[in-house]
Amino acid sequence: MSSQTVPGPSAGGAEDGDGCAEYLERIVYFLDNELDQADVQQVQLHLDECAPCLRKYDLERTVKAVVARSCSEAAPSGLAERVRMQIRTVQVQITDG
Numbered sequence: 107m108s109s110q111t112v113p114g115p116s117a118g119g120a121e122d123g124d125g126c127a128e129y130l131e132r133i134v135y136f137l138d139n140e141l142d143q144a145d146v147q148q149v150q151l152h153l154d155e156c157a158p159c160l161r162k163y164d165l166e167r168t169v170k171a172v173v174a175r176s177c178s179e180a181a182p183s184g185l186a187e188r189v190r191m192q193i194r195t196v197q198v199q200i201t202d203g
């Protein structure tokens with residue numbers, strides 16, 4: 107992996123995987139459309155180049171869809187549980203990575 111060196115005053119600091127945890131928090135807000143435009147762009151940029159976070163984003167979106175559906179359809183509780191497990195797996199991978 108080669109990181110681009112962008113000459114600039116204070117751009118943010120080292121994000122060597124550590125940044126992912128921050129982004130994962132933002133992804134939740136991102137899905138709820140509760141982010142500032144600047145943050146939205148940052149998250150989108152990160153999702154473009156970070157596969158684990160993108161997968162987490164997809165899963166979060168799936169959970170939201172399942173939850174929304176279960177509200178109207180009373181889906182079996184096992185389904186949401188299973189999706190949660192998947193998310194946890196991805197989170198562990200990200201933490202380990």
Ligand SMILES: [Zn+2]
Pocket residue numbers: 125126129152156158159
């Ligand atoms: Zn990431």
